Amino acid sequence: MRLSIPVSGFVAAIVGFGGTLALVIAAAQAVGANQAQMASAVTALCLAMALETAVLSWRFRMPIVTAWSTPGAALIAASTGFTINEAVGAFLLTALLLIATGLFKPLTRLIARIPASIASGMLAGIVVGLVTRAFAAIPTDPVFILGLIAVFFLVRLWNPAMSVLAILVGGSLLAFFTGRVGVLPTPELSTLTLIAPAFSWQAAIGISLPLYLVTMASQNLSGVAVLRAAGYEPPAGPAIAATGLMSLLTAPFGALTTCLAAISAAICTGADVHPDPAERWKTGLFYALSYLVFAIFGASLVALFAVLPTSFIALVAGLALLASLANALTIAMREEGHRTAAITAFAVTASGLVLGGIGAAFWGLLAGLIVHGLETWKSTWKI
Numbered sequence: 001m002r003l004s005i006p007v008s009g010f011v012a013a014i015v016g017f018g019g020t021l022a023l024v025i026a027a028a029q030a031v032g033a034n035q036a037q038m039a040s041a042v043t044a045l046c047l048a049m050a051l052e053t054a055v056l057s058w059r060f061r062m063p064i065v066t067a068w069s070t071p072g073a074a075l076i077a078a079s080t081g082f083t084i085n086e087a088v089g090a091f092l093l094t095a096l097l098l099i100a101t102g103l104f105k106p107l108t109r110l111i112a113r114i115p116a117s118i119a120s121g122m123l124a125g126i127v128v129g130l131v132t133r134a135f136a137a138i139p140t141d142p143v144f145i146l147g148l149i150a151v152f153f154l155v156r157l158w159n160p161a162m163s164v165l166a167i168l169v170g171g172s173l174l175a176f177f178t179g180r181v182g183v184l185p186t187p188e189l190s191t192l193t194l195i196a197p198a199f200s201w202q203a204a205i206g207i208s209l210p211l212y213l214v215t216m217a218s219q220n221l222s223g224v225a226v227l228r229a230a231g232y233e234p235p236a237g238p239a240i241a242a243t244g245l246m247s248l249l250t251a252p253f254g255a256l257t258t259c260l261a262a263i264s265a266a267i268c269t270g271a272d273v274h275p276d277p278a279e280r281w282k283t284g285l286f287y288a289l290s291y292l293v294f295a296i297f298g299a300s301l302v303a304l305f306a307v308l309p310t311s312f313i314a315l316v317a318g319l320a321l322l323a324s325l326a327n328a329l330t331i332a333m334r335e336e337g338h339r340t341a342a343i344t345a346f347a348v349t350a351s352g353l354v355l356g357g358i359g360a361a362f363w364g365l366l367a368g369l370i371v372h373g374l375e376t377w378k379s380t381w382k383i
Contacts, residue, residue, distance in 0.1 A: 004273055009286025012089070012215065012267035017046075017162040019292055020070050022316040024256070025305050026130070031136075033254060035306055036096055040193035041254035046295035048246040048258045057284025061231045063268040063277050065287050066243055067261035071214040072319060076256065078352075083197035084206060084254065091251035092197055096175040096218075097212045098257065102241025111216045117332050118368035119217040121342035125311035125349025126214070126362050127321045134318020137311035144171075144180065145315055152319050154282035162264035162318045163207035164320045169313055172304070180312075185303035190296055192253045202229040202357030211279050215259045216240075218328075223260025225350035230269035231277055337379075341372035 005085040024045070029039040035217045049066045057065040076087065101107040138145045148167045150229025156163040218238050227234040239260055247257045294301070305313060332342035353360040 001278075002274055004278070005282050005287040007266055008270075009283040010287075010290050011305045012261075012264040012283070013290030014288045015162065015165060015267065016067050016261065016264040017291070018168050019074065019320050020235050020317075021071045021301065022079060022168070022189040022305065023070065023130070023311050024068060024321055025302065025313065026317050027073040027256065028084075028254065030073040030077045030079055031082050033082045033084045033087075035302060036193050037084055037195060037254050039190060039258070039302040040195070040346040042189040042302055043192060043254035043295050043298035044250040044253035044296055045258065046291045048250045048255060050291040050295065052243055052246050052258060052290070053284045054241060054288035057281045057288075060235055060239075062226070062227065062234065063265065063273075063280045063287075064239055065233060065261045065264050065268055067219070067264055068255075069211065069219055069257045069259050070321075071123050071126065071218045071324065072211045072257050072259075074324075075210055075214060076130050077317070077359055078126055078361075079207065080352075081354065081357065081359075082203055083198065084301055085196055086200055086203040087207065087256075088195045088251055088254060089197035089199040090203045090211065091256055092202055093199075094215070094257050095209040095247035095251055096242030097208070098215070098247060099241050099354040100244075101216065102237045102239070102244055104129075106235060108216075108236065111213070111221075114213070114217065114369075115338055115341070115372060116217070116382055117335050117338035118345045118365065118372055119213065120328040120331035121345035121368055122210070122333055122349050122361060122365045123214055123218055124325055125346040125351075126210075126361055127325050127328070128346075128350050129352070130314075131318045131325050132319050134315045134322075137314045137318075140311040141180075141309065144174070144178070144309075145311060146314075148315060149173075149319070158170045160323065163229060164316065167319065168316050171316070172308060175258075175308055175312060182311050185300065185307065187297075187300045188255045188303070189300040194252055195254050196250065198355075206357065206359035206361050207352075209255060210359070212367045213365065214361075215257050218324075220260060222262040223265055226262050226265045226269060230270070230280075232311070247291075250278065270336070285303070337375065338372065341368045341375060344368050344371045 052066040155166045344366045348365030348367045
């Protein structure tokens with residue numbers, strides 16, 4: 001076996017985990033999770049991704065790797081007014097929607113019909129606040145934060161995928177050696193904590209529906225596209241249903257939705273992994289092994305994040321979403337005829353509007369679709 005196979009699997013896992021762990025922590029904090037519940041959520045997510053990736057890659061003999069929903073985590077991190085119990089209830093509903101989507105192809109086609117410009121406008125509105133928070137943290141510790149920002153953009157010149165990981169590791173070490181970190185936690189093995197779900201229509205519309213839509217539009221459909229671009233014919237329905245089923249099982253432990261990976265998948269599917277596409281599925285096994293290790297030590301990692309400066313966590317989470325924001329804005333503005341609808345979706349979502357207990361992501365998507373519908377009606381009737 002070529003060394004590039006395990007190396008690619010490990011690198012993809014490290015980039016995916018280290019690059020967005022801060023965002024998952026921020027999402028858990030936004031819904032009031034305590035440290036034990038955060039550790040449980042990270043552990044359950046890692047276990048889900050390990051099992052999903054190993055089974056799907058082995059069963060279909062292609063590198064089908066999964067990830068937590070990064071745009072979904074951003075959505076939750078930007079939300080207000082929800083409890084961890086409501087979040088768990090929303091995760092369960094989202095999982096059921098994903099299972100239904102995987103089993104019934106018409107649902108997949110329906111989601112695919114939402115204009116990419118509007119979905120991207122909503123996504124940009126979700127993440128823009130978290131990105132700006134990264135730069136708003138500069139006054140709290142100018143030398144430390146500005147230094148890390150400089151490192152991020154310098155590393156990005158040569159290796160964009162490693163830029164966030166560089167400031168995560170480098171910043172953590174620098175914070176420790178400069179006395180910015182409290183007492184280091186004692187290493188401990190992870191445990192799972194059951195969290196009772198609570199169901200409300202506000203959480204269903206404000207979290208479940210937007211979480212489902214951004215996960216499908218920004219992750220699952222992109223993940224399928226990456227595999228197809230590499231010459232595979234992925235089983236989209238069974239794969240999405242499998243991530244939905246695993247999300248249903250892990251939601252009671254605080255885990256948000258898992259889905260098909262896009263960036264991590266790109267690392268595992270290229271010709272550099274192995275000249276023979278039929279051999280690349282093995283990267284999925286090493287990717288899964290990496291997440292199994294992360295699951296074992298998830299509690300210690302969460303405890304370490306708890307003692308790091310809050311400005312540092314905001315910086316890492318925001319910079320991790322910089323590329324997502326740029327990509328979403330590019331897609332949103334690509335089609336001239338959709339720009340007004342897309343920018344409406346962006347503006348309403350970014351405003352943080354809450355009506356009837358329902359968050360801005362839903363209202364942004366709805367506003368964008370209404371404007372798009374009006375423009376389509378005008379074009380059809382040539383008004």
